[in-house]
Amino acid sequence: MNILQELQARFRAALVGLSDASDADLDLIRPAQDPKFGDYQANLAMPLGKRLGRPPRDVAAEILGRLDAADLCHPPEVAGPGFINLRLKDDYFIPHLQAAVGDQRLGVAPVEKPRTFVIDYSAPNVAKPMHVGHIRSTVIGDALCRTLRFLGHRVISDNHIGDWGTQFGMILYGYKHFLDAAAYKNNPVAELARLYRLVSLVMEYYGILDNLPVLEKEIQKQQKILEKLKLEDQNNKKIIEKIKEQDDKVKELRSTWVFDNATRIWLENGSTTPDISKLIPEHKEIRSDVLAETAKLHAGDPENRKLWQEFLPACEDEINRIYGRLGIRFDHTLGESFYEDRLAGVVEELVNKGIARESDGALCIFFPGEKVPMLIRKQDGAFLYATTDLATIRYRMEQFHPDAILYVVDHRQSMHFKHLFEAARLWGYGDVELQHVSFGTVLGEDNRPFKTRSGDTVGLESLLDEAVLRAGEIVSANDDAKPDGPELPPERRREIAEIVGIGALKYADLSQNRTSDYVFSYDKMLAMNGNTATYMQYAYARVRSIFAKGNVDAAELRRSGAEIVLPTPAERALALEILRFPEALDRAAADYRPHQLTAYLFDLANRYSTFFENCPVLRAETDALRRSRLLLCDLTARTIGKGLELLGIKVVEKM
RNA sequence: GCGCCCGUAGCUCAAGGGAUAGAGCAACGGAUUUCUAAUCCGUUGGUUGCAGGUUCGAAUCCUGCCGGGCGUGCCA
Numbered sequence: 001m002n003i004l005q006e007l008q009a010r011f012r013a014a015l016v017g018l019s020d021a022s023d024a025d026l027d028l029i030r031p032a033q034d035p036k037f038g039d040y041q042a043n044l045a046m047p048l049g050k051r052l053g054r055p056p057r058d059v060a061a062e063i064l065g066r067l068d069a070a071d072l073c074h075p076p077e078v079a080g081p082g083f084i085n086l087r088l089k090d091d092y093f094i095p096h097l098q099a100a101v102g103d104q105r106l107g108v109a110p111v112e113k114p115r116t117f118v119i120d121y122s123a124p125n126v127a128k129p130m131h132v133g134h135i136r137s138t139v140i141g142d143a144l145c146r147t148l149r150f151l152g153h154r155v156i157s158d159n160h161i162g163d164w165g166t167q168f169g170m171i172l173y174g175y176k177h178f179l180d181a182a183a184y185k186n187n188p189v190a191e192l193a194r195l196y197r198l199v200s201l202v203m204e205y206y207g208i209l210d211n212l213p214v215l216e217k218e219i220q221k222q223q224k225i226l227e228k229l230k231l232e233d234q235n236n237k238k239i240i241e242k243i244k245e246q247d248d249k250v251k252e253l254r255s256t257w258v259f260d261n262a263t264r265i266w267l268e269n270g271s272t273t274p275d276i277s278k279l280i281p282e283h284k285e286i287r288s289d290v291l292a293e294t295a296k297l298h299a300g301d302p303e304n305r306k307l308w309q310e311f312l313p314a315c316e317d318e319i320n321r322i323y324g325r326l327g328i329r330f331d332h333t334l335g336e337s338f339y340e341d342r343l344a345g346v347v348e349e350l351v352n353k354g355i356a357r358e359s360d361g362a363l364c365i366f367f368p369g370e371k372v373p374m375l376i377r378k379q380d381g382a383f384l385y386a387t388t389d390l391a392t393i394r395y396r397m398e399q400f401h402p403d404a405i406l407y408v409v410d411h412r413q414s415m416h417f418k419h420l421f422e423a424a425r426l427w428g429y430g431d432v433e434l435q436h437v438s439f440g441t442v443l444g445e446d447n448r449p450f451k452t453r454s455g456d457t458v459g460l461e462s463l464l465d466e467a468v469l470r471a472g473e474i475v476s477a478n479d480d481a482k483p484d485g486p487e488l489p490p491e492r493r494r495e496i497a498e499i500v501g502i503g504a505l506k507y508a509d510l511s512q513n514r515t516s517d518y519v520f521s522y523d524k525m526l527a528m529n530g531n532t533a534t535y536m537q538y539a540y541a542r543v544r545s546i547f548a549k550g551n552v553d554a555a556e557l558r559r560s561g562a563e564i565v566l567p568t569p570a571e572r573a574l575a576l577e578i579l580r581f582p583e584a585l586d587r588a589a590a591d592y593r594p595h596q597l598t599a600y601l602f603d604l605a606n607r608y609s610t611f612f613e614n615c616p617v618l619r620a621e622t623d624a625l626r627r628s629r630l631l632l633c634d635l636t637a638r639t640i641g642k643g644l645e646l647l648g649i650k651v652v653e654k655m
Numbered sequence: 656g657c658g659c660c661c662g663u664a665g666c667u668c669a670a671g672g673g674a675u676a677g678a679g680c681a682a683c684g685g686a687u688u689u690c691u692a693a694u695c696c697g698u699u700g701g702u703u704g705c706a707g708g709u710u711c712g713a714a715u716c717c718u719g720c721c722g723g724g725c726g727u728g729c730c731a
Binding site: 167336412418477482484511538595 | 658661666667670672673680690695696724725728730731
């Protein structure tokens with residue numbers, strides 16, 4: 001039961017015949033901003049009055065004259081310039097609450113018109129360990145899958161893994177030159193990760209070696225420009241500004257040089273772990289050789305192909321282990337390699353249709369009014385990720401016939417997706433909704449991209465371990481402080497810590513508007529106050545604890561036919577909040593923003609806390625009131641549990 | 656240079672063109688023989704970067720400026 005939808009339906013009927021009214025006006029029916037305005041408010045009389053050329057209050061009065069909602073709410077009031085304030089009758093919504101008691105879906109009706117979604121998220125490069133950068137895509141994508149699926153849509157999740165790129169060339173090179181056979185036999189994943197790191201360090205060394213002279217030249221050039229500027233009119237404000245800008249530019253170049261040079265020395269004198277200083281001289285051509293290994297793989301070289309087939313399962317096992325820990329699964333894992341044999345055909349067709357054309361030796365798709373094209377084939381004949389993405393769209397359209405394809409990818413790729421979607425439309429895929437569900441960067445508490453102290457990106461697994469470790473400390477401290485003494489054995493504490501730690505990590509990400517960067521903080525995500533998973537899990541556990549303490553069987557209670565009554569404001573507020581669950585899910589799904597759901601859960605948990613403070617449950621004055629309150633507790637817990645489940649977060653019975 | 660995004664309380668963030676811009680943290684003051692205080696209640700704190708404009712109504716839409724991030728032809 002969606003109260004908002006019901007109100008909108010009633011208003012729609014009341015607006016019939018009122019010229020110029022449309023469904024868009026119904027969007028202006030909302031939950032009240034302030035309790036003193038009632039439960040819901042309709043703000044549609046103002047724009048309507050404007051369009052009809054009549055005083056809004058008159059329009060509001062006319063609408064109310066036609067409105068048939070006496071069963072839903074008390075007589076509405078017109079306030080201010082024409083706000084219509086609506087106060088629901090308890091008799092109206094209590095039966096819906098009562099219905100939710102016996103409903104697996106908590107009164108959330110499936111959508112009338114299910115759509116088919118393909119959701120593309122996580123997409124790590126499987127040749128290297130997952131890191132902090134993968135968490136947002138993975139967590140947000142998973143939450144969207146779960147939420148849309150629960151709402152009744154058909155959802156196909158597809159992990160478009162990187163299993164065909166240069167990273168595999170690096171591992172191939174490493175395997176052929178640096179392999180520790182015993183280590184590989186013992187733990188292939190760890191050895192491949194070691195090889196990857198080794199090769200990338202040596203490559204970085206030669207990259208820097210090449211880059212330093214270029215930097216020096218550029219510094220000289222920019223320095224000259226700076227000197228010239230200094231000779232100009234020093235009273236001109238614009239010149240002074242330019243000098244400052246130019247000075248910053250030079251400084252930045254110099255600091256890059258200093259940093260790169262320090263890295264060079266660091267790599268040369270053997271202070272790295274592992275020490276690569278002895279390897280450097282023996283692998284002067286590593287960068288082109290790695291590319292050659294990649295090219296050989298793509299060309300079908302039997303040895304490289306065989307090795308790739310050997311590596312891939314190990315790499316996939318590794319990421320699957322982490323997905324297992326995160327509770328994430330995919331319907332499909334169709335990586336880049338899956339599309340390899342389709343790319344040439346895609347390019348040929350785009351050229352034949354006149355969508356792509358040659359430019360500087362590459363094949364490009366140009367867009368009206370845009371300077372930069374999208375490249376679909378390089379000068380050397382190799383394909384690019386744009387090519388794969390186009391082939392992927394075709395495959396998904398043919399295989400799944402989706403109404404929408406969502407790409408949960410960070411915002412830095414917005415131009416790529418703009419181009420990709422435009423190209424897809426030119427190619428004939430104009431009907432499908434193509435959405436870049438973008439998100440910001442994960443920052444450290446210094447407001448810079450989250451890195452370790454030595455500057456490496458943080459591995460995803462160590463992130464999980466740290467969150468779980470800290471959660472464990474909190475769980476133990478709390479259990480030790482319980483009034484009747486600790487009740488959790490060590491292994492149970494560990495299980496709870498895993499759920500609390502990983503839940504905190506996910507929730508911290510999901511509760512933020514995905515479009516902005518977000519600042520990563522263990523302390524904040526594990527805080528017990530505020531909008532955190534821990535607070536929500538705690539609210540859930542407290543409810544369960546009441547049932548345990550009162551020796552109440554929740555399932556039996558639900559079947560008992562006990563009635564809900566709402567004698568106090570705290571109970572009424574909690575009851576209404578429970579019924580708003582469907583509205584929150586709709587909002588979260590509408591713009592693919594899970595933080596709408598977390599915000600709702602936080603509101604719900606807050607109302608519950610107020611209720612919990614004010615309304616004794618087990619010690620309620622009468623047995624009827626006790627049973628009513630137990631039902632409210634149960635509904636709250638189930639709603640929190642379901643909401644968290646849709647976010648991919650688990651709950652515990654005790655914590 | 657061009658393009659995209661962002662700028663809200665000391666900090667981290669909310670706010671569907673709607674009434675007095677809200678939370679958490681921090682600070683301060685209260686509540687506990689706990690139905691789990693990992694809590695609750697309250698106080699303080701704002702020129703929503705600046706200047707215009709559109710509108711009955713702007714944090715939100717438009718224009719310009721200031722500040723920041725990201726991207727910008729053969730990586731993904």
